[in-house]
Amino acid sequence: MLEKLPKAPWMKERKGPVVLVIMDGVGFGKFSEGDAVASAYKPTLDWFLANCPNTRLKAHGQAVGLPSDADMGNSEVGHNAIGSGRVFDQGAKLVSASLDSGQMFVGQAWQDVAGNAAAKKSALHFIGLFSDGNVHSHIDHLKAMIGQAVKDGVKKVRVHILLDGRDVGETSALDYVRPFEEFLAQQRGVGCDARIASGGGRMFITMDRYGADWSMVERGWQTHVLGEGRQFANAEEAITTLRKDTGAIDQDLGAFVIAENGKPVGTIEDGDSVVFFNFRGDRATEITAAFEEDNFTRFDRKRRPAVVYAGMMEYDGDLHVPKRYLTNPPVIDRTSGQFLCALGVRTLACSETQKYGHVTYFYNGNRSGKINDQLEEYVEVPSDIVPFEQRPWMKGAEITDVVVKGIASGKYDFIRCNYPNGDMVGHTGVYQAAQIGVECVDLCLARIKKAVDKAGGVLVITADHGNADDMFEHKKDGSVLMENGITKVKTAHSLNPVPCIVYDPAGQGEYKAELREGLGISSIAATCINLLGYEAPADYDPSVLIPR
Ligand SMILES: O=C(O)[C@@H](CO)OP(=O)(O)O
Ligand SMILES: [Mn+2]
Ligand SMILES: [Mn+2]
DSSP, X not given: OOOOOOBOTTOOOOSSOEEEEEETBOOOOSOSTTOTTTTSOOHXXXXXXXXXXXXXXXXXXXXXXXXXXXXXXXXXHHHHHHHHSSOOOOHHHHHHHHHHHSHHHHSHHHHHHHHHHHHHTOEXXXXXXXXXXXXXXXXXXXXXXXXXXXXXXOOEEEEEEEEOSSSSOTTOHHHHHHHHHHHHHHHHHTTOEEEEEXXXXXXXXXXXXXXXXXXXXXXXXXXXXXXXSOEESSHHHHHHHHHHHHOOOGGGOOOEEEEETTEESOOOOTTOEEEEOOXXXXXXXXXXXXXXXXXXXXXXXXXXXOOEEEEEEOOBTTTTBSSSEEEOOOOOOSOHHHHHHHTTOOEEEEEEHHHHHIIIIITTTSOOSOSOTTTEEEEEEOOOOSOTTTOTTTTHHHHHHHHHHHHHHTOOSEEEEEEOHHHHTGGGTXXXXXXXXXXXHHHHHHHHHHHHHHHTOEEEEEOSSBSTTOOBOBOTTSOBOEETTEEOBOOSOBOOOEEXXXXXXXXXXXXXXXXXXXXXXXXXXXXXXXXXXBOOOTTSOOOSOOBO
C-alpha cells in the first residue's frame, strides 16, 4: 500500500492544471557548431528561459541509473526517472552485473536456452542491436554469453546483427563486425561453429516500437528466421556492398542474409534456442511477440519454428513479456502516477506513436497498462511512417491540439506530453531538419502557454536527454571532426544537461525564484507533485522548488 501524500501547506491551489512538457532530445549544447537547439529560432523558449525560474538538470550517466557518466541518456531511463522520481540501476548496469557475477548463467532461463541447444545439438541464435551504445544493448554482453555457451557445450551459434549507427557513429558498423569476426573465429577454434547469419539496419528491420511500423518486424522475421533476402558471403561484404548501392547510414541499411552455395547459413529451425539480447523493451516486444504468440496476426510468419526463446530482460512488467528472461528488470515501484491516482488526480498523457509509450509505459516504470482507468486518459496521435528529416514537424501540432483542448476542458489536474522532434529528427543527422524540429516544438509551446494563461495553470518544461543540441562529431580538443572535407554528423543522443523551466503565471510567490541546483531529471516528479499541492514522498529525489 502506498502512503497518502499530505497536502503541501505552503503551496496555494492553482485554478488550472499542471502541464508537463517533455521535449525529447532537447538539451543545452556545449559546442557552438552543431547545436540545432541554440541555432533554432525559438522565441517562446527563449522568453521562458529569460523570464521564468529555470535550471539545468542532469540527464545522463549515473544521474539516470547508467553504469558511468560516459553513458548518454536515453528515453527509457529518462522517462523512468521523470515518472518515478528516483534513480534505479538500469538494464545496462543490471545485465553487466549479472554477467560479471555469473548470476545469469546459473539462472533457469540461461539453463533452458543453452541446455536445449547443447542437448539437441541445435543452434543457439542471438538477435539484437550490435554495438556498445548501451541504450538497448551492449556487444560485451553478447560476447560474454557466447563464451559461456561454448563452455556449456553449445556446438552451433548463429548471430543476427542489427546495425546501430544511432547510438554510436552513423557508419561505424565495421568497427564492431571486424573484431567480432575474430572473436567468432576463436570460438570455432575451440569447436563451436559460430557465425554471423543475418542482419540489417535497426531502423529497417526488427526493432520497430509501439506498433509504428510492423513491416519492419516482418522484414526482420524474413531475414533472421526464414533466411529470405539478398545473400552475401559475410557481413563485411554485405555492409560494404549495401552502402555502395544505397548510400544509407547504418541504421537504415538494407537487410542481408549470409549464405553458402545459395543456402542461408543460419535460418531458425525447430529445436533451436533464441536469445534476444537487447535489455531495453520498447523495440524488443514486437519481435518477441512474433516468436512467442500462438495467435499472432500482425503478419504472416509463414513458418514459426518451435524454439526456446528468452529475452535479455523482462520488457513489460504488466503483460509479463517475454515469458522467459535472463535478467531481472529494475524494480521501479512507487511511481508518481500511482501516488497521483491514489489522490484522485485526473491525468491526461499524450504523444504520437513514436513516443507514446515513453509518456505512458516508460513513465510508469515499464508497465504498459493504465494505473487507473477512471482517472487517466492516454492519447496516441498516430505517427507518419516517413523519414523524419522530410517532415521534421512530425505530429507536433496534433499533440498540441490534444493538450490545449485538455487544458481548456477543465477535465484534468495533470497533463503530460512528449514532443519527439528534437530526438527523432536529431537521429537523422540532418541539421536543418533538426533545427526545424526544435522550431516546431517552440511554436507548440507558444500555444500551450496561452492555454495555460487562460486556464490559470502552471507549465513545467523539461527534456529526457539531449540530441538536437549536438549534431556534429567533435574531436577531443572540441573542434569539429571533418571527413572528406565535410563535418561528420552525429546521430546519437548527447551527454548534455536539459532545461527545467517553471512557468507559473498564477503563482503567488510560494517558492523562491532560484530553483534548487545540481539535480537530475528525477527531480521533476517531486516538482510536479508540489505544484499539484502535495508533499512528495520522502524517498523521492528533491523537487526543484524551494519553499519560501
Ligand atoms: O530510438 C531509440 O530507440 C533511442 C536510441 O537508441 O532513442 P530514444 O531513447 O530517444 O527513444
Ligand atoms: Mn528520448
Ligand atoms: Mn532518441
